[in-house]
């Protein structure tokens with residue numbers, strides 16, 4: 001049986017990195033619920049992105065606060081959670097980390113852990129064009145560059161990275177082998 005002692009794994013990265021794909025697979029392997037940050041966007045934000053207009057910090061704030069509250073609820077109830085969320089800027093990640101009631105800003109020591117799905121731009125463009133051709137998502141490929149421009153990580157945050165150009169099962173295995181997560185996947 002998987003460990004459910006309450007922790008949050010945020011699968012982060014730009015549009016097309018594979019957050020939903022990997023998060024859903026992880027959910028099947030551990031007893032952590034998967035939440036997709038896309039489902040927390042207001043209709044206003046979704047309409048804006050569909051129209052090819054990048055969100056501003058102001059647009060993202062209520063969305064990040066609702067995600068922080070979902071994280072808090074999960075931690076208070078000692079439930080494990082996997083969240084798929086772009087979390088592009090440190091400022092955004094600090095809001096998510098503060099879902100841990102004990103979190104001290106800029107300490108980066110939180111029950112909320114981040115894993116970056118690392119994928120080069122040319123692979124992302126190909127994935128997003130293919131997805132758009134199937135009409136599977138509101139997010140147009142034209143917004144990718146704005147996301148790449150915002151993605152910024154400080155070394156001191158200690159965020160783990162995984163090569164997310166691999167096949168989904170290999171990515172999931174890489175995550176399971178990462179030291180901080182080994183305890184989550186005991187069977």
Ligand SMILES: Nc1ncnc2c1ncn2[C@@H]1O[C@H](COP(=O)(O)OP(=O)(O)OP(=O)(O)O)[C@@H](O)[C@H]1O
Pocket residue numbers: 013014015016017018019020021022038084086127128130131137139164165166167168171
């Ligand atoms: N490891 C992978 N190898 C090949 N294709 C992948 C991989 N991961 C995801 N994909 C494909 O790339 C597309 C984007 O994946 P997914 O929707 O999981 O990304 P996302 O990060 O959740 O994107 P968004 O932020 O736009 O919701 C999908 O069509 C998916 O099938």
Ligand SMILES: O=C(O)[C@H](O)[C@@H](O)[C@H](O)[C@H](O)CO
Pocket residue numbers: 014015016037038055060086087088139147
């Ligand atoms: O911060 C943002 O610009 C948005 O959250 C996007 O990242 C989308 O939610 C997602 O990538 C599209 O599916």
